[in-house]
Structure formats: C-alpha cells, structure tokens
Amino acid sequence: MDVSFTAHVFLGMSVDGFIARLDGDIAWLTGGADENAGPDDGEGGDFGFSEFVSGIDALVMGRATYDVIAPFDEWPYQGRPVHVLSTTLEVGADPRITVHRSFDEAVAAGTAAGYRRVYVDGGRTVHQFLRAGLVVDLTLSRVPVLIGTGHTPFGELTADIPLEHVRTQTYPGGMVQSTYRVRRNA
Numbered sequence: 001m002d003v004s005f006t007a008h009v010f011l012g013m014s015v016d017g018f019i020a021r022l023d024g025d026i027a028w029l030t031g032g033a034d035e036n037a038g039p040d041d042g043e044g045g046d047f048g049f050s051e052f053v054s055g056i057d058a059l060v061m062g063r064a065t066y067d068v069i070a071p072f073d074e075w076p077y078q079g080r081p082v083h084v085l086s087t088t089l090e091v092g093a094d095p096r097i098t099v100h101r102s103f104d105e106a107v108a109a110g111t112a113a114g115y116r117r118v119y120v121d122g123g124r125t126v127h128q129f130l131r132a133g134l135v136v137d138l139t140l141s142r143v144p145v146l147i148g149t150g151h152t153p154f155g156e157l158t159a160d161i162p163l164e165h166v167r168t169q170t171y172p173g174g175m176v177q178s179t180y181r182v183r184r185n186a
Contacts, residue, residue, distance in 0.1 A: 003107055005115040007060075007129045009138040010052050011153060018150030019123055024064055028145050047141055047177060053077065057115040060106050060129075062122030063089055064151075070094065083109060085125055103128045126153035130161060137166070137181045144174035 012029045013019045020026050059077055061069070063086035069076065075096060082097045083106050091099045100106035103125075110118055120129045129135050130153075163180035170176050 002111065003134060004111045005057070005118045005134075006136040007118050007120045007134040008052075008056060009120055009126050009129075009135055009140075009153075010049065011121070011126070011139070012047075012141045012143055013152075014145050014147045014150070015142050016146045016148065017152050017154065018147050019153060020064070020068075020151045021147060022150055024068065024151075026068060028147055029143055047171065047175065048139075049076075052139065053080065053119065056080065056117045056119040058083060058110060058113065059119045059121060060085065060110065060125060061120070062086070062125040065122035065125070066097065081113070081115075085122075103132070107132070107134070123151045123153040127155050130154075131157060135182055137179060138163070139177060139179045141175055141177040144176075 011019055012026075014028065019029075021028075053076070058081040060083045063084060066082075066084045066086070066089070077096075084097045084099050085101075085103060085106055086099055087101055089099050093099070098109070100109060120126050120135065126135070162183040164183050166179040166181050168176060168178040
C-alpha cells in the first residue's frame with residue numbers, strides 16, 4: 001500500500017497502560033464527575049495537546065473514541081478533517097466527520113487527500129496503524145492512577161517495534177509525558 005502520510009500518536013493513559021476502562025469511561029483522565037479532578041499541568045494548560053494538533057493535517061480515530069469526543073461542548077479539532085473508522089456509524093450522521101468502513105479505506109482516503117501528518121487516536125485504531133508500520137512517533141502521557149483493567153492500544157504485534165526515546169517531561173500534578181520515535185531498520 002502506497003501511503004503519503006505519517007501517523008502520530010498522542011495518548012493519555014493510566015500508569016498501568018490503559019486508555020479507558022472496559023466500559024469506555026475516561027473520567028479518571030479528564031476529571032469528569034470529578035474522579036479526583038483528572039491531571040493538572042500546574043498552569044491550566046493541556047500538556048502540549050493543542051500544539052500537537054496544530055501540527056497535523058487530519059485525524060483518524062475509532063468509533064469508541066469518537067463516541068467519547070462527539071458530545072464535548074467544544075470540538076477539539078476545529079479546522080482539521082476527522083475520519084472515523086466504524087462499521088455501524090451512519091455516513092453523514094455528523095457533518096464534522098467522514099466515516100470509513102475499514103482501515104484500508106481510511107488510509108486510502110488520507111493518501112488521496114494528500115495528508116502529510118495524521119493524528120491517530122483510539123486503542124484499536126492506534127494498534128492497526130502500528131501493525132501497518134505507519135506510526136512514526138508516540139507521545140504517551142501517564143496519569144498517576146492505576147485503574148487495574150481496561151483498554152490498551154498495545155495489543156499483539158507481529159514483531160517488536162523498537163523505539164527511540166526523544167524526551168520526557170513531568171508535570172506538577174504527577175503526569176509523566178514521554179515521546180518516542182519509532183526506529184526503522186533497527
């Protein structure tokens with residue numbers, strides 16, 4: 001498959017590596033219904049998320065991630081095309097997104113659109129992009145909480161994916177954010 005873009009990951013997760021509870025709940029991450037108020041960068045900021053999004057051309061996310069983001073009062077991706085992988089979401093159900101029935105369809109659409117940098121979000125979606133060798137870097141923000149079980153973007157892989165550490169930053173609320181580059185031909 002000829003692909004014109006690179007995929008980039010920016011995820012918040014528990015210290016034990018989960019991005020959501022088994023029921024999809026992320027209140028421990030966002031501070032929803034207080035859940036101990038979520039992470040705090042000490043300055044009222046967003047841990048570099050806005051800066052990250054400003055450097056991408058489009059997003060590809062899974063249906064479960066879309067279902068979490070869709071009801072937000074403020075759409076976090078203004079001005080960026082958002083592609084959602086779903087076999088059940090009605091095409092045209094939300095004018096802010098484009099629905100794709102398969103991974104290959106989404107990748108082909110991104111290539112046809114000439115995207116250069118695509119933000120990939122959601123556990124299964126990140127895993128698909130990793131398995132396809134399209135992810136070039138990952139920024140993983142570990143929130144100081146153990147949730148015990150949940151969804152992870154790091155499932156079974158056909159081979160190890162070696163990473164190179166780029167940087168790590170800590171925040172006053174205890175979050176540790178590390179960025180890794182995927183090493184090619186390692």
